[in-house]
Amino acid sequence: MSSKDEVFEYLIDQLRQRVSKFDVVAEIHKMSIDRTITGRSGYSDKENAIIDAYIGRDSDSERIIHNLKQHLARKDDEIHVLKARLCRAKDKVKELRGTIEHMNLDFDRVTSCHVQEDANTLSDKLEHSDGWIEWRGVGDSPVPNNTKVEVELRFGKIMSNHPSAFRWEQLGAMDDIIKYRVIK
Structure with missing residues (x-):
């Protein structure tokens, strides 16, 4: 009784007997634990197939959970890298703003000198040329x-x-x- 159809038939029979799904899963879990202690011989082929299906589903879930945890760990690493890049970019922006501010002050200082020189030159020209x-x-x-x-x-x-x-x-x-x- 290793086919999935037989397992589903057994579960459907259990549901027809008005057993809740939680009770069936809990019962299968108990049988799985008991079987690990006593071995397969204490159960029928049908029961062993159901327990095997449950264990398989459980191991699939564990594998999926493990893969998801690894994926999340990689994403956490990527997030840390991106946060570090963002921090460096913010520092670079601050540095560039400081440079721009410094350049603006230099520009204002230099151009104000030239404007004054140009004004003096223009007034000299005007005086000498009517x-x-x-x-x-x-x-x-x-x-x-x-x-x-x-x-x-x-x-x-x-x-x-x-x-x-x-x-x-x-x-x-x-x-x-x-x-x-x-x-x-």
């Missing part, structure tokens, strides 16, 4: 539209108007702006 500023023709008008400017063209003519009235880019023509000054 407010005229050289224009190299790069970009749009350097002054706001609500002001009035005087421009000197390459061929020497000086004109005054709002900045939008002039072509500020240089094309190498005689009417290119070479310098300007704000007259308001």
Whole structure:
């Protein structure tokens, strides 16, 4: 009686006799323990087949549980590795933020010196040139539209108007702006 069908038939018979499933499993467990002490000879072939099926199911469960425990242990190791990586990444972010902050302070310090130098140079140029500023023709008008400017063209003519009235880019023509000054 080693086939599963026979085992199931026996269990179904037990259920038909209104024995609860828990009672059947508990009884089989008792029989299994008893059989380990007394041996197989104390039980019928049918009972031995049922006990063998129970033991097989039990060993399968143990193997599954063992495999799951190993799987969880591996996952725990992976979690520890990931936590360590996260910690290192957070430390690196802190380090980079410190570096960025340091670079920003250096940039502010250096550019504030250059801005002051540029302002001094521009004011020197304005004093020596009666407010005229050289224009190299790069970009749009350097002054706001609500002001009035005087421009000197390459061929020497000086004109005054709002900045939008002039072509500020240089094309190498005689009417290119070479310098300007704000007259308001």
